[in-house]
Amino acid sequence: MSEGGNGNGLVQLTAKDFKSDQEVRWCPGCGDYAILNVLQGFMPELGLTRERIVFVSGIGCAARLPYYMQTYGMHSIHGRAPAIATGLAVSRPDLSVWVVTGDGDALSIGGNHLIHSLRRNVNLKILLFNNKIYGLTKGQYSPTSELGKVTKSTPMGSLDYPFNPLSIAIGAEASFVARAIDTDKKGLTEVLGAAARHRGSAFVEILQNCNIYNDGAFDFVREEKGNRIYLESGAPIRFGAEGEKGVVQDVDGSARVVDLGEGGEDGLLVHDAGQREPSLAFALSRITFETDGAVPLGVFRSVERPVYDDLMSEQLETARERSGEGDLETLLHSGDTWTVES
Amino acid sequence: MSEGGNGNGLVQLTAKDFKSDQEVRWCPGCGDYAILNVLQGFMPELGLTRERIVFVSGIGCAARLPYYMQTYGMHSIHGRAPAIATGLAVSRPDLSVWVVTGDGDALSIGGNHLIHSLRRNVNLKILLFNNKIYGLTKGQYSPTSELGKVTKSTPMGSLDYPFNPLSIAIGAEASFVARAIDTDKKGLTEVLGAAARHRGSAFVEILQNCNIYNDGAFDFVREEKGNRIYLESGAPIRFGAEGEKGVVQDVDGSARVVDLGEGGEDGLLVHDAGQREPSLAFALSRITFETDGAVPLGVFRSVERPVYDDLMSEQLETARERSGEGDLETLLHSGDTWTVES
Amino acid sequence: MIRFAGDSGDGMQLTGDRFTSETAVFGNDLATLPDFPAEIRAPAGSLPGVSGFQVHFADHDILTPGDQPNVLVAMNPAALKVNLGDLAKGGTVIVNTDAFSDRNLQKAGYATSPLDDGSLSDFHVHAVSLSSMTIEALKEVDGITSREAERSKNFFALGLMSWLYNRPIEGTLGFIETKFGKRPEIAEANTRAFKAGWNYGETSEDFAVSYEIAPAKLEPGRYRQISGNSALTYGLIAASKLSGLPLFLGAYPITPASDVLEQLANMKHFGVRTFQAEDEIAASGAALGAAFGGSLGVTTSAGPGIVLKSETVGLAVTLELPLIVVDVQRAGPSTGMPTKPEQADLLMVMFGRNSESPVPVVAASTPAGCFDAAIEAARIAIKYRTPVFLLSDAYLANGSEPWLIPDVSALPDISTEFATSPKDGDVFLPYKRDAETLARPWAIPGTPGLEHRIGGLEKEDKTGNISYDPENHDLMVRLRAAKVAGIAADIPELEVDDPDGANTLVLGWGSTYGAIGAAARRVRASGRKVATAHLHYLNPFPRNTGEVVRSYEKVLMPEINLGQLKMLIRAEFLVDAVGYNKVRGRPFRAAELADAITALVDS
Amino acid sequence: MIRFAGDSGDGMQLTGDRFTSETAVFGNDLATLPDFPAEIRAPAGSLPGVSGFQVHFADHDILTPGDQPNVLVAMNPAALKVNLGDLAKGGTVIVNTDAFSDRNLQKAGYATSPLDDGSLSDFHVHAVSLSSMTIEALKEVDGITSREAERSKNFFALGLMSWLYNRPIEGTLGFIETKFGKRPEIAEANTRAFKAGWNYGETSEDFAVSYEIAPAKLEPGRYRQISGNSALTYGLIAASKLSGLPLFLGAYPITPASDVLEQLANMKHFGVRTFQAEDEIAASGAALGAAFGGSLGVTTSAGPGIVLKSETVGLAVTLELPLIVVDVQRAGPSTGMPTKPEQADLLMVMFGRNSESPVPVVAASTPAGCFDAAIEAARIAIKYRTPVFLLSDAYLANGSEPWLIPDVSALPDISTEFATSPKDGDVFLPYKRDAETLARPWAIPGTPGLEHRIGGLEKEDKTGNISYDPENHDLMVRLRAAKVAGIAADIPELEVDDPDGANTLVLGWGSTYGAIGAAARRVRASGRKVATAHLHYLNPFPRNTGEVVRSYEKVLMPEINLGQLKMLIRAEFLVDAVGYNKVRGRPFRAAELADAITALVDS
Numbered sequence A, B: 001m002s003e004g005g006n007g008n009g010l011v012q013l014t015a016k017d018f019k020s021d022q023e024v025r026w027c028p029g030c031g032d033y034a035i036l037n038v039l040q041g042f043m044p045e046l047g048l049t050r051e052r053i054v055f056v057s058g059i060g061c062a063a064r065l066p067y068y069m070q071t072y073g074m075h076s077i078h079g080r081a082p083a084i085a086t087g088l089a090v091s092r093p094d095l096s097v098w099v100v101t102g103d104g105d106a107l108s109i110g111g112n113h114l115i116h117s118l119r120r121n122v123n124l125k126i127l128l129f130n131n132k133i134y135g136l137t138k139g140q141y142s143p144t145s146e147l148g149k150v151t152k153s154t155p156m157g158s159l160d161y162p163f164n165p166l167s168i169a170i171g172a173e174a175s176f177v178a179r180a181i182d183t184d185k186k187g188l189t190e191v192l193g194a195a196a197r198h199r200g201s202a203f204v205e206i207l208q209n210c211n212i213y214n215d216g217a218f219d220f221v222r223e224e225k226g227n228r229i230y231l232e233s234g235a236p237i238r239f240g241a242e243g244e245k246g247v248v249q250d251v252d253g254s255a256r257v258v259d260l261g262e263g264g265e266d267g268l269l270v271h272d273a274g275q276r277e278p279s280l281a282f283a284l285s286r287i288t289f290e291t292d293g294a295v296p297l298g299v300f301r302s303v304e305r306p307v308y309d310d311l312m313s314e315q316l317e318t319a320r321e322r323s324g325e326g327d328l329e330t331l332l333h334s335g336d337t338w339t340v341e342s
Numbered sequence C, D: 001m002i003r004f005a006g007d008s009g010d011g012m013q014l015t016g017d018r019f020t021s022e023t024a025v026f027g028n029d030l031a032t033l034p035d036f037p038a039e040i041r042a043p044a045g046s047l048p049g050v051s052g053f054q055v056h057f058a059d060h061d062i063l064t065p066g067d068q069p070n071v072l073v074a075m076n077p078a079a080l081k082v083n084l085g086d087l088a089k090g091g092t093v094i095v096n097t098d099a100f101s102d103r104n105l106q107k108a109g110y111a112t113s114p115l116d117d118g119s120l121s122d123f124h125v126h127a128v129s130l131s132s133m134t135i136e137a138l139k140e141v142d143g144i145t146s147r148e149a150e151r152s153k154n155f156f157a158l159g160l161m162s163w164l165y166n167r168p169i170e171g172t173l174g175f176i177e178t179k180f181g182k183r184p185e186i187a188e189a190n191t192r193a194f195k196a197g198w199n200y201g202e203t204s205e206d207f208a209v210s211y212e213i214a215p216a217k218l219e220p221g222r223y224r225q226i227s228g229n230s231a232l233t234y235g236l237i238a239a240s241k242l243s244g245l246p247l248f249l250g251a252y253p254i255t256p257a258s259d260v261l262e263q264l265a266n267m268k269h270f271g272v273r274t275f276q277a278e279d280e281i282a283a284s285g286a287a288l289g290a291a292f293g294g295s296l297g298v299t300t301s302a303g304p305g306i307v308l309k310s311e312t313v314g315l316a317v318t319l320e321l322p323l324i325v326v327d328v329q330r331a332g333p334s335t336g337m338p339t340k341p342e343q344a345d346l347l348m349v350m351f352g353r354n355s356e357s358p359v360p361v362v363a364a365s366t367p368a369g370c371f372d373a374a375i376e377a378a379r380i381a382i383k384y385r386t387p388v389f390l391l392s393d394a395y396l397a398n399g400s401e402p403w404l405i406p407d408v409s410a411l412p413d414i415s416t417e418f419a420t421s422p423k424d425g426d427v428f429l430p431y432k433r434d435a436e437t438l439a440r441p442w443a444i445p446g447t448p449g450l451e452h453r454i455g456g457l458e459k460e461d462k463t464g465n466i467s468y469d470p471e472n473h474d475l476m477v478r479l480r481a482a483k484v485a486g487i488a489a490d491i492p493e494l495e496v497d498d499p500d501g502a503n504t505l506v507l508g509w510g511s512t513y514g515a516i517g518a519a520a521r522r523v524r525a526s527g528r529k530v531a532t533a534h535l536h537y538l539n540p541f542p543r544n545t546g547e548v549v550r551s552y553e554k555v556l557m558p559e560i561n562l563g564q565l566k567m568l569i570r571a572e573f574l575v576d577a578v579g580y581n582k583v584r585g586r587p588f589r590a591a592e593l594a595d596a597i598t599a600l601v602d603s
């Protein structure tokens, strides 16, 4: 049950209830379909009636998603969804507000709104569909594309070192950070559930295949399940087809993948998403396919922190307690007044 | 000597050569004066003639600085200095380009340009004057103001959790990150030197006192020297009036301050700014007055990474090698052409 | 009218003299009233020790040194106490906070500090650490003690006032040179203090011009003094109450709009949510998001910030959601002159968005008028489901005037109805319009059965589904335009003040209202005939506007820009209106306007 | 005119038939030319096995099925090979990439794939994985194999073409129902494939309308086919060469402007630096930074991105630095209809900035004309040290026409001189203006002795120091305006085409050029008189514009907006110009324009 809602009685909805009457218009084979399905399947778990849920998106292929959800929705402008959603969530704490965005939408034009909504800990669930490319505009590189990427706008290879979406989110004081794969129904559903339960900003990176402009970008973990490092709080971080690998921490605080030797799980890093200090989550975010040949999935960080929306509501209450409900007449007559006789 | 320039012969300039004829117009007592003095004193160390140096700023009290430097300068628009400076630096690799910005300018409206210039590793020296307040607009809270801060725009206290400028820079893949204090001439000069020597983006946070709207915000480290943790690569991290404290690393990768016991320096964290993995620098960035009662200063991170400007120049050269210097005639006649007879 | 007041030892007479000279050089008419204490040197800090100097200066003939000063510079609590009573309501007080020690307060007979206890709430108070800033500025002057340095604070104050009123400073610099030439360290100290004061004014963005012209005769009733930004704040609060919608303000600080944010932040007991955003884009975005959720969404800024909101306003146009966008105009282009007024954002708010993107525009004309303008902007936004621009400027914002406090029960009802859950079987059509207003339903999240999606892509008429159909696009473009144009039927006609049947019309808008009125009085006093009219609605125009402008032979349009409204009027009504345009970052002088009108009337 | 071509088994005739029916329903006149192979079923993939179907449709009378198709849908290499020769230069080719296997290429007699070897560089090629996308789309249809699924690809192609030409689809959906009713899984498959094709067109933003009208008679010389965006790219490269300034492009991808970025990214051997920025603000900021450093700074976008550049353009106005801002207009407001053309950003580029912020505006009128327009925009920017807007639109951008390749040596010299180090004792004045152009010196970093600071605050005349002086501000506002207005003396006069001495003038701008010309021909052919003129400069207007518009009794202004240029012309010249305005996201039809002109001429 999400804490975003007030849980007004039992609601028995199914995935079908969350399908809108609009035809889904992504390219056949696009990873967005898988995400949409999981999301529609997950929605009933929120335990909210549909009118209490709002999807806000920017612009991009991913950003079309709200049209397909039988909830309230806004397909807004490029990069601005977190700002718009902030106004909505802050003024309507009774709603469950979700932001759907792409790697370009969230990290290129919208980077500033994203990091500010994270530091404020606004009660938003932010789903970033990372396909490492600009899909809608036909295949230019994005801020998550790897250095040297050849695309329409970089015929000789891109020059910009990419962002690591999780590192930047953690650097921006995010209270909840997670990662999942489009086609990994179980993993994605779990992460969505954790995000929904977290009060405050929840940032979820979803690795998504764009089969038209960047096909196979995540095959190393989408197809090769042995490269998935599922993080579980309280457990030593272990993975591989036979659980033959693990993650340890170096003296300098960085984390890296090792082959399990004789010692078994001894010395493996024990995950703790609830740790207040973000250094562990940050170190884990640095484990990538490029550095370690494997990718952590699941919840990296989930800590409680005062929620912007709540704090604001509290100030309003306090102010009313102190001064009473504002009265217009009194306000207009405040300060010195004088009378002109007729 | 900066690598930003080509060092054309010996240049013998002094601080005075870098004072412009414009009257300095900050409030009496403002920390900006101290920074300006150190900067003017440092400039000759660049070993560049004045015309090769450019200061670009946004808007704010800090952003007035370019007017006072007898170099080229642009006082641009709020938050956009990193973007403008990027165009200048990338197109003119012969120049030494400095960005001067405030906590509002850099981290509020300009957050996105800042993080993108850092990840690209554009050859910019970015000096962020952090006074934890909006000075020029008369004292509203800024993205670095502490939670609960009472200001003109937050009479009941601010609700937003602040950014840690260094954490966000490191999360944004910065290759050079440092911190200094306005009035600490030696420390600031050293950091400026290191930044200038670093090829690529160098991000420097300077703790600056705004005596009008946020007086004393940094007294705990500006006045109390015992709370300064000077970082030195290769040395165990030790500080305090008598060197009685140090920094250790916890099992979870986070760093914290301890009192030196019997063991002396044993077990203390040894600083290494050149470490490729940013986890250590990140952990150090989390040590603050609030968490540990002390503040690390100096160079947190300084690693070499290809520089955007250089990569671009190389592509231009490669293209010319491959295709020869572009010829307009040839270009216009490329593809199929046909002739209409008269 | 300014009064300098301080301790006898504070050099107030010297200061007043210098200011007078500067002012005379500047070309203003003036009159002065020095006012020393009886004793040569009364005890420092005491009430009798207060010395004052009043200067009345203006751009027209002055007959007296004035009764009520508008600005009081008080160097200590005693000076404040003695002089405050004379100050006009809404006047400006500049105090030297350093002198407000407990001891000095006591000497002046204050139990609590008037700076903290709210007793100055009717005035614009600028609390300035005159003494300590002076000492700091003089730190590097050799040969003077910090006690001596402190003495130069009158020059700091003079520098600040000289900046505020744009006085030429060469005279004072020369005067210091001559007068203190024998003690170069004192000359140096006074020069530095003077410049530091000037620079402080410039840097702190804390000062701006003040509104001068108040209506001549006052109707009976209860009055208070109010500045434009306060009236605007109150108007927004009133709109929230009158509409029954909670107010959500998204704003990013900027001169001269910041204090609307700051004042609204003090109104949390009215259920007001203020969100200081990371930038103007987010500020407007959040306000729009709140409007989607059923709040009265407001965003406030000045020109350099408004330009960043254009994209969001464009989205609001196509989403057809209410949004109030307040532009407190200042001199530009770009950063321009932050504290100075200008009326040059009109065409930006009209046209500054991609494609056909019509937005109603309402403009306030007086400080108190900001109250009604805010309610009216809200009324239109709510009723027509559209963003609305509300234009004020630095002159209105910081200026103040007596205000006949309105009767709350007489304020308009601007409430609206949200769409409600459809009856069984009914399909909800988010873009089906009200036949009269052409407004679409406002269906807020939380309403069962109205789940729907809206966005920035073109929408099919009625259903709101994405549509690329050519004829539908043309239809929607025209519907959006017709909705805004139709507001003309719902606003008052343009009123003309034409007592004598003139053939020349002076047509204005915004803060030139006072100056035009004063100028017209002068012109009429000279026996000439002139009509005046003032537009409070700039888009759409009142329905009789064409009729009015066409019924005069000559139309003069004074604007603090290069002729923006003039262009709109000429294009729409094909009348050969001529402009009177000065873009100096300050209000018109009645005299110059009167000259311009006279010239046209006589031509 | 479209030709569908594929293997005999690919269902091309059926596809063509359906498209024809849709087109007939749509109301177009049309003619078709089916073209089957002689054999009933030639070997799959072979040249003789190719089956084709050509449809010529238009908004006017059609006499033949047409000679050269403009669009070729090629389902395999053989179909491409057979039909490519007929295709008009600059035509569009949609190929099913899945069929371009080595084997099929061999069968068609291709040594290398024409998709990769550059042999299609004269055409717009859309490489679409028709087969695999069809299979993917049909994944969930029960009862059909993937082989069977693949057969539905003709319906995918039909869906895509139907989307591209906005055909009504109900007919085809009904047809499928009827025709395949007995095999519901096939009906389902075809329906899904059809819709998937339609959706693909809509989602991928890869398609847009194409330019149709080419000049009637061609001057002698060497020609090539060129699209508007390519011509614009070439024009920018030429401007860089002609000025001797390295080109710096700051851009953020957006339809329909992205391929200027993409093409310039291929021009690194011309010393071109392309910077894909994080957003449009940074893109324009970087271009301005590069301009400060002495580059030819360019930034390109479409309306929703241009609106974000306004703040930077405002800074460029006050810094007085050259900057070229290209707006490839598309239908709005807000996100609007990304692939569709419109002319509705004119007032935004004119006025979309705070305060008085004048910027010259140049507009291209034909695809090839984008070349000259780019050079001209650069010339003005460089010579006058000002940002310049260059307007194109989606119709010009993607449309193409034959282009008489200009003689490089005949192109204008647009070089400039940077300020040089001052002689000893001379003070450098960054805002001292050239007496003729009013341009200030361009003093780039690296020049000893010219160290100076510029910024967004108001500047003192000549020195460029910060100034809040009222008269100085008024002066600077007027100087900036005068500089831009003065460009009128430096651009060609407005040319009028009036063979018969008409009393009606049709005045246009931008991409309506072709349609207006064609319409005028029709009107004249009907024995009526009409004059035409086309504005290539929208700010300032050519110096004779007033004279021209005032010399006609009636002025008609066709615009794909609600009358934006009309407003400017009416305001400036007080002529009662009337508009012909359709905002459908597509070009005017010559026929409708001819009707409108005729009506006005006859009135």
Ligand SMILES: Cc1ncc(C[n+]2csc(CCOP(=O)(O)OP(=O)(O)O)c2C)c(N)n1
Binding pocket: A059, A060, A061, A062, A063, A078, A101, A102, A103, A104, A105, A106, A129, A131, A133, A134, A135, A136, A137, A142, D252, D253, D254, D255, D280, D304, D305, D308, D335
């Ligand atoms: C202001 C603005 N700039 C640019 C665009 C064009 N644009 C639309 S989506 C997009 C990027 C899409 O990339 P991403 O966010 O990764 O989404 P994806 O399509 O890959 O899901 C761009 C550049 C726009 N619509 N608006």
Ligand SMILES: Cc1ncc(C[n+]2csc(CCOP(=O)(O)OP(=O)(O)O)c2C)c(N)n1
Binding pocket: B059, B060, B061, B062, B063, B078, B101, B102, B103, B104, B105, B106, B129, B131, B133, B134, B135, B136, B137, B142, C252, C253, C254, C255, C280, C304, C305, C308, C335
């Ligand atoms: C687009 C825009 N928005 C807002 C402003 C107003 N403004 C100027 S500086 C500033 C913040 C200054 O804070 P900071 O960057 O911390 O600099 P400081 O004055 O503290 O040195 C603001 C909000 C502006 N000039 N332009």
Ligand code: SF4
Binding pocket: A025, A026, A027, A029, A030, A031, A032, A061, A062, A131, A135, A136, A209, A210, A211, A212, A213, D203
């Ligand atoms: S372009 Fe890529 S991301 Fe967009 S719908 Fe197609 S496959 Fe999906």
Ligand code: SF4
Binding pocket: B025, B026, B027, B029, B030, B031, B032, B061, B062, B131, B135, B136, B209, B210, B211, B212, B213, C203
């Ligand atoms: S307001 Fe603060 S930061 Fe600005 S000049 Fe004054 S003391 Fe310095």
Ligand SMILES: [Mg+2]
Binding pocket: A060, A102, A103, A104, A129, A130, A131, A132, A133, A134, A135, A142
């Ligand atoms: Mg993407």
Ligand SMILES: [Mg+2]
Binding pocket: B060, B102, B103, B104, B129, B130, B131, B132, B133, B134, B135, B142
């Ligand atoms: Mg600050």
